[in-house]
Amino acid sequence: MTKTILKTGNAPAPIGPYSQGVGFGDLIFCAGQVPVDPVTGKLVEGDPLAEAQMVIRNLAAVLEAGGSGLEQILRLDVFLTEMKVFSEVNAFLSRVFPLDPPARVTIGVSVLPMGARIEMAAIAARKRE
Numbered sequence: 001m002t003k004t005i006l007k008t009g010n011a012p013a014p015i016g017p018y019s020q021g022v023g024f025g026d027l028i029f030c031a032g033q034v035p036v037d038p039v040t041g042k043l044v045e046g047d048p049l050a051e052a053q054m055v056i057r058n059l060a061a062v063l064e065a066g067g068s069g070l071e072q073i074l075r076l077d078v079f080l081t082e083m084k085v086f087s088e089v090n091a092f093l094s095r096v097f098p099l100d101p102p103a104r105v106t107i108g109v110s111v112l113p114m115g116a117r118i119e120m121a122a123i124a125a126r127k128r129e
Contacts, residue, residue: 001025010061012036015113021062028066028124032079033058034116043114048085052092055120063124072124073102079119083108089118 006021011033014020021030035044035054038061044054060070076093080086086106093101102122112119 004066006062006065008061008065010038010064011058012038012041021066023066023126026126027074028063028068028072028122028126030059030062030122030124032077032113032119032121033062034113034119036114036116043116048082048088048118049092051116051118052089055118056096059120059122063122066124067126068124069127070096072127073097073122074125075103075105075123077121078104078106079109079112080106081109081112081117085117 001024004023005019006023006028008020011020014031018031021028033055035051036042036058037044037054038058044050056070063069063072078089078093080089089106093104
């Protein structure tokens with residue numbers, strides 16, 4: 001098996017030496033996404049819901065580029081600089097994954113790239129045709 005580098009203009013360009021995603025066999029590994037609008041390149045600021053929505057849109061774009069989608073996520077890693085927004089983010093993710101949610105870890109961190117307050121990374125399966 002060889003790895004496939006995933007690239008899409010529908011998610012923010014990497015801000016460092018990493019790929020938006022990597023496919024390997026039946027798996028997709030998505031790099032961490034912060035709430036950056038891929039059109040403007042600027043951080044979406046506001047309430048935690050708006051930020052979480054942008055992050056999920058970015059993850060969905062990378063997954064789509066690899067032949068997958070949100071419903072195929074096996075593990076979702078969530079990083080928050082403010083754990084006080086955990087319940088809001090949790091409620092949002094309950095709506096994104098109403099049935100059969102992925103395994104998940106949520107970690108409180110002191111700082112994220114670009115001053116973001118939330119970041120998510122995912123491992124997903126490719127869709128089977």
